[in-house]
Amino acid sequence: MFSIDAPIELQNTEYCNYRSPLSTRYASKEMRYNFSDQKKFSTWRKLWLYLAQAEKELGLDITDEQLEELELSIHEIDFASAAEHEKKVRHDVMAHVHTLAEKCPHAAPIIHLGATSCYVGDNTDLIVMRHGLELLLPRLAAVISCLAKFANDHKSIPILGFTHLQPAQLTTVGKRASLWLSDLLMDERALSRAKDDLRFRGVKGTTGTQASFMQLFDGNGEKVRCLDKRVAELAGFEKRYIVTGQTYSRKVDIEVIGALSSLGATIHKMCSDIRILASRKEIEEPFETSQIGSSAMPYKRNPMRSERCCALARHLITLHANAANTHAVQWLERTLDDSANRRLTIAEAFLTADATLITLLNVCQGLVVYPKVIGRHIAQELPFMATENIIMAMVQNGGDRQECHEKIRVLSHEAGAQVKQHGLDNDLIERVKNDPYFSPIISQLDKILDPSTFIGRAPEQVEEFIAEEVEAVIAKYKDTLVEVEKPVVLNI
Structure with missing residues (x-):
């Protein structure tokens, strides 16, 4: 029974699902389409066409009329009919076979000929993952470029490390x-x-032995091998998995999702740094x-994009374990407990990697430095960091290192007490200037305390890194760099 919390007029709207x-x-809409039902089931139909085309080329009795009928029906999917069929047969692939057969009565006898469900299911997943990576890589390259x-x-602005x-x-x-860039380069490589x-999984049959295709081709193993190769070519793959069970090894999913999860770790680290x-x-x-940082505190400028990146990246990181656990329990030639999980x-x-990269690019396009x-933060800490330089300068002017070390140690602790116990500014340099012992180097203090000398x-490292490693990666994507529109500013 529908919840009584929802008004009657809303019960059939999308907002109640x-x-x-x-x-x-x-x-993005591109990645959403990549994982849409339209993309999935039109790809199934393409795969049935490729299979029939290759089987015809290798001598099976399949007509050009049947192939043309399949080709014209690739995108015209009756989802309502498929849903009705699935209610009856409780099998998604056969539901779509029946739906396509209704649309293509002449081709009906040769649809899915010799194949098992994983022919369309697994090969489609591989196609969709490849297309997904082709969408993500230019986005990542755009972040790297920015x-x-x-x-x-x-590169030359000093900041506290x-x-x-x-x-x-x-x-x-x-x-x-x-440092962020270095991690992103590793993600691009992965x-x-x-x-x-x-x-490509190819055409392997129910347990990966190609027995059904051997029967179709009267035991001609060479034709079956050529069929496997030809269907892969028609689907745009140069290579195929030579051995599979009923499915391609779910180890493949671990490799792909592992690379995406690793990207999530990079983004989480980078955006955590930005938040700090x-x-x-x-x-x-x-x-x-006009952005509002807080509903209660008008002055707030919360790093909400970076927080969103961290939130999404954290979810992305967890998915690696999911893929690994799924592969671990694929008993023998396969079990079906991978299906709903995958x-x-x-x-x-x-989708999470896509969303995170879109937001991260927006962050990188508008980073503001103060x-x-x-400089004020450096000034609070630099006097302590400069103590060794002060000692060296005194020694070069004839001072005794041990005596100088003791004097600067005492003054440092006194200055530290001012900061920690009284909340005052670091006055170590004033104490040094007021101590006659350090008079030989007073004129050098400004140079000693120049942040650029630290x-x-x-x-130079930044210049070398960009020239030797970053530019080559950016050049790979020079024709496909994605300039993403600013995402709508939404609360987390």
């Missing part, structure tokens, strides 16, 4: 961004490898003129 936020809120420009533009989430030696804004490694930097008011994601896992992995805030080769 569960709708995935991936399809209504986050993912972030590379940001890193290069800010952190280890253990405690201030450490300085780095630069661009160098930190290059996704590219996953796409290139994908093969936003808390320090050093770097912020874009914030719209309907969720594969689609959600791609050098004065960064960043090592960070700017």
Whole structure:
């Protein structure tokens, strides 16, 4: 019985059904279509056409009229009829076989000839995953391209480095961004490898032995081998899995979803960094003129895009375990407990990765840096970091290292007490200036405390990294770089 909470006039509307936020809120229309029923079942029909075409080429009694009838019906799917058939036969593939046969009466006798359900199911999944990766890679490349420009533009701006989430030696804004870039390059490599490694399941029969096709071709194994190869070619695959059970190995899903989950880990780390930097008011994601950060606190500028990326990425990370557990229980030639699971896992992995990359690109296109805030934070910590440089300068001016070390140690602790116990600014440099012992180097203090002298080769490292590694990846996608429109700013 329908819930009494819903008014009668709403009970048959889409708003009274569960709708995935991936399809209504986050993912692109291209990726949503890739996992749509229309794409899935039209691909099934293409595969039935490819099979019939290849079987005709190899001598089976199939006519051009039958092939033409199948080709004209690829996209005209009667979903209502298929649903009615599935109610009766409780089998989705046979329901669509019957639906197509009604549309193609002349071709009906040769639809799905010699095949098992996994011929259309598994091969379609492989096609859809390949297309999904082809959508994701240009999006990832666009993020890499945008972030590379940001890193290069800010390669020389000093900023506090952190280890253990405690201030450490300085780095630069661009160098930190290059660390994010380095991880993204590994993700591009992994996704590219996953796409290139994908093969076609082909025509293998119920347990992968091709016995049904051997019967169709009167025991001619060479024709069966050629059939397998030809159908793969018609579907656009150069390679096929030579051995399978009833399905292609679900290890393939682990490799693909593993690469996507690894991308999720990269994005979560990067966006967590941005959230920390936003808390320090050093770097912020874009914030719209009319955007509201909080319903209760009007001053808030919450990093909601980065938070969304983290939320989605965390879900993406978890899907790897799902794929691994599914493969682990595929007993012998296959069990069917992978089916319902994979309907969720594969689609959600791609839709989530897509949604996360769209939002991440928007973040990277509008990152804002606040050098004065960064400079103030450096000024609070740099005196402590400069103590070794002060000691070296004193020694070069004839001072005793041990004596100098003791004096600077005492002054440092005094300054630290001012900061920690009294909430005052770090006054170590003033204490050094007021101590006659350090008079020989007072004129050098500004140079000693110049933040640019604490960043090592960070700017050069960024330049080398972009030139030697990043530009080659961007060049791969120069004709397909995706410029994504700004996503609608929504609360999480």
